[in-house]
Amino acid sequence: MxxxxxxxxxxxxxxxxxxxxxxxxxxxxxxxxxxxxxxxxxxxxxxxxxxxxxxxxxxxxxxxxxxxxxxxxxxxxxxxxxxxxxxxxxxxxxxxxxxxxxxxxxxxxxxxxxxxxxxxxxxxxxxxxxxxxxxxxxxxxxxxxxxxxxxxxxxxxxxxxxxxxxxxxxxxxxxxxxxxxxxxxxxxxxxxxxxxxxxxxxxxxxxxxxxxxxxxxxxxxxxxxxxxxxxxxxxxxxxxxxxxxxxxxxxxxxxxxxxxxxxxxxxxxxxxxxxxxxxxxxxxxxxxxxxxxxxxxxxxxxxxxxxxxxxxxxxxxxxxxxxxxxxxxxxxxxxxxxxxxxxxxxDNTDTLPPSPKDAFAPTERLKGKVEFDSVWFAYIEENYVLKNISFKVNAGETVAIVGHTGSGKTSIISLMNRLYQIKKGAIKLDDVNVEHYDVDVLRKNIAVVLQDVFLFSGSVMDNITLHNNEISREEVIEAAKLIGVHNFIMQLPGNYDYNVMERGNTLSLGQRQLISFIRAILSDPAVLILDEATSSIDSESEQLIQKAIDTLITGRTAIVIAHRLSTIRKADKIIVLEKGEIKETGTHEELLALNGYYAKLHSMQFEKSKTISV
The missing domain is CATH 1.20.1560.10 (ABC transporter type 1, transmembrane domain)
Structure with a gap:
């Protein structure tokens, strides 16, 4: 200088x-x-x-x-x-x-x-x-x-x-x-x-x-x-x-x-x-x-x-x-x-716009209807990673989003709870633009479970409640039992008071996922977003996690980022992304019959799994 x-x-x-x-x-x-x-x-x-x-x-x-x-x-x-x-x-x-x-x-x-x-x-x-x-x-x-x-x-x-x-x-x-x-x-x-x-x-x-x-x-x-x-x-x-x-x-x-x-x-x-x-x-x-x-x-x-x-x-x-x-x-x-x-x-002005003065803040849980209407989004200026994205998810439906790495899957889920601001178009929840909601109300109705779960240094209880004193220990235990995780936590030294250390490094990936599920269910969200939790974990943990997922999505709208196509066959709708654009939409059988992008992805994974098993 x-x-x-x-x-x-x-x-x-x-x-x-x-x-x-x-x-x-x-x-x-x-x-x-x-x-x-x-x-x-x-x-x-x-x-x-x-x-x-x-x-x-x-x-x-x-x-x-x-x-x-x-x-x-x-x-x-x-x-x-x-x-x-x-x-x-x-x-x-x-x-x-x-x-x-x-x-x-x-x-x-x-x-x-x-x-x-x-x-x-x-x-x-x-x-x-x-x-x-x-x-x-x-x-x-x-x-x-x-x-x-x-x-x-x-x-x-x-x-x-x-x-x-x-x-x-x-x-x-x-x-x-x-x-x-x-x-x-x-x-x-x-x-x-x-x-x-x-x-x-x-x-x-x-x-x-x-x-x-x-x-x-x-x-x-x-x-x-x-x-x-x-x-x-x-x-x-x-x-x-x-x-x-x-x-x-x-x-x-x-x-x-x-x-x-x-x-x-x-x-x-x-x-x-x-x-x-x-x-x-x-x-x-x-x-x-x-x-x-x-x-x-x-x-x-x-x-x-x-x-x-x-x-x-x-x-x-x-x-x-x-x-x-x-x-x-x-x-x-x-x-x-x-x-x-x-x-x-x-002085940094790059913040999400605050909730409007007349923000929509319903006291009851939302139904969970989701709609993307011609959404365009870019992380850097006009380099769009999502281009003219439009789709609807009815309340209670499960929709899977698939595509190659970099196709824009994670960007879609990041926009729903306004972690990023869209460039053009609109995202609606129960027919109300998400920008019109009170931010806290919006995010309480949308729970996100990421593939890479972040845990803070502290006890299992603290990581589940995130220091929210309104959530009692009894409620946490009840939620853990509901999704079949209570026994796993009780096996930890100190059970719910077990210190997971920085980033949760003392727990396996599957164990961290299970703790994040309790976080999600405690908020009783209308919409559940899953960045598929069953990738990169052992088969025993996968079965436990799959049972937890089945419990979580019951009665809720679920949007699943899919890496393993075998896990989304029961989805009500599958959306196929390619370079930020929707290429195909339909059920598993419908998309296979089209013999297009989804069929190619399915074929590639099938051949890969066949080679590994051999």
Whole structure:
């Protein structure tokens, strides 16, 4: 990324959008600003009182502070001891007050940042849940994960380590400088002679660290994507003995990450000693100037002793925040860059249209009549995968859809519950366009059982109910018994509380299918869509699954994506797809008699099964 691109990323409009999330907490934000101002005025107080003490000890005529009048009304102690006791009492009280203020300032800025992060993360996750599935086809999962977690966490730094702390530091520096000029403007100018060198060093440090941070961030993203993908595909890597090659690839990415971090460390290693050198030079100039003044006038030398001590403390109070202020500017810039990435997700308009205000939301279960009327659909622009698809399924009928891979079978079932948006035509359920339904009502009336069943890490019960507290354990057990799955679950360790682990890898494909059937029957859908569940499983599981399917489709409209033609002979209607178009429609016998596409598919599978059996 070039320097021009980096500067372009620091967009104040993005920062304004981030602060829009502060509105619910604006009073706490105001309190943090007030505390920043108060703490800035606290900064020069202790050096000032130390100066008074030194001045008094060296015999300089100093006005007696009111606190001494209050503590020692009878003046029964020496002046020196009065000052020592008074300053000690004041310093102790002041330290407690300042410490409490700094604690609350640190806490409230971090609390504010975490609250904004929580709200933004919720908003982003809500947005992701509503994105068109097409976005997940195009966007790597790791990218959305990074946006939701890592990038939003960087936005927290804008509050806890960035904008408000920078404001507090800058204000402190200004207050200290004003105090120094009021105390002795000549001495202040002498002390600030090396200051331009520090400003130049700070600028180059900021630029160097900023570039390093961006490189580190990109390297981290590359590492995350690489590791996530390789762990997901670890079975393939081990099966093809590719571990060593992938390890070398990982070492290259990891080396780039290390080098980027080292460049950042190098910048810090140079900058901090430079700050110390400039501070030492400033201190040396102070001593040199005051020594020159005192050489010609010993009395004045005593009078300037307090100023010397105070100015050394003032310089430390200036240089201490300057050590980190450049780093905090980088924190803000990286937070703005992260916010810009997050807002790109939030601004994504590729979502399914929301339910209309007058959405159709019947309370009773639908009958299940399905109609496709001249439906056209494309995943990418005008590259249609479905072309002029029209068919009807009466309530309670079973319709099978067959065709070669890529013919559009899965696309049809994805459109029914509005997972994707059609380009042209209409899809109707009980003679009502699916776009007119309340989305939740529509999807509760359509249950989908996919061939590749996804199970979340957690118990069997959680995967069946999907954490819906309205579904009781008794209802789950009753549904499992209805489709003949209860005995299988009871054989698992912990039965319904058995942890299936990530993606359900501790269960066989057939067992995962059976769990998905319970999900489907619990919603009591009007339409059941099956991406044929009996492919790629053993014969024993197939018999159990077939019995479950027979129970599921009873009294419901069923649309079956068929891979094995032998399983759909009893279907009321078979639709044959080829390259996104309907080529034939009819029963098993009717289609065989046509001797067309279906007959060829049947012949191919028959010959294949005959060859395998031989």
């Amino acid at each position: 070039s320097g021009a691109e980096q500067k372009k990323h620091f967009d104040f409009s993005v920062l304004r959008r981030v602060f829009a999330f502060v509105k619910p907490y604006r009073w706490r934000f105001i309190v943090s600003i007030v505390l920043a101002v108060v703490l800035s005025f606290f900064t020069p107080v202790r050096p000032f009182f130390i100066q008074l003490t030194v001045d008094k000890a060296t015999g300089k005529n100093v006005h007696t502070p009111w606190i001494i009048e209050l503590l020692f009304p009878n003046r029964d102690l020496s002046v020196a001891w009065q000052f020592i006791i008074a300053v000690t009492v004041f310093q102790v009280a002041f330290i407690f007050i300042e410490t409490a203020a700094r604690f609350y300032f640190s806490f409230i800025t971090s609390w504010l940042g975490q609250s904004v992060v929580r709200d933004m993360r919720t908003a982003v996750y809500k947005k992701i849940l509503g994105l068109n599935l097409r976005q997940f086809d195009r966007t790597p999962i790791g990218t959305l994960t990074t946006r939701t977690i890592n990038d939003i966490e960087s936005i927290n730094d804008i509050f806890s380590d960035g904008l408000v702390p920078i404001f507090a530091d800058l204000l402190s520096i200004i207050i200290v400088l004003v105090t120094m000029f009021v105390t002795d403007w000549q001495l202040t100018l002498i002390a600030l002679i090396p200051f331009p060198f520090l400003i130049i060093a700070t600028y180059y440090f900021k630029e160097s660290v900023n570039k390093s941070f961006i490189q580190v961030r990109n390297a981290v993203a590359a590492l995350n994507a690489f590791v996530q993908e390789r762990i997901t595909g670890i079975q393939i890597l081990q099966a093809f003995a590719a571990e060593d090659r992938e390890l070398e690839n990982f070492k290259k990415i990891n080396r780039h990450h290390r080098n980027a971090n080292i460049r950042s460390i190098f910048a810090y290693s140079v900058f901090f000693p430079v700050v110390e050198i400039v501070l030492a030079v400033s201190t040396g100039l102070l001593v040199w100037w005051l020594a020159g003044q005192g050489a010609s006038n010993p009395i004045k030398n005593k009078e300037l002793a307090g100023e010397l001590v105070a100015f050394i403390l003032y310089l430390n109070q200036i240089f201490r925040p300057l050590r980190v202020i450049a780093d905090k500017f980088n924190v803000i810039q990286m937070g703005v860059i992260a916010a810009e990435r997050v807002f790109k997700v939030m």
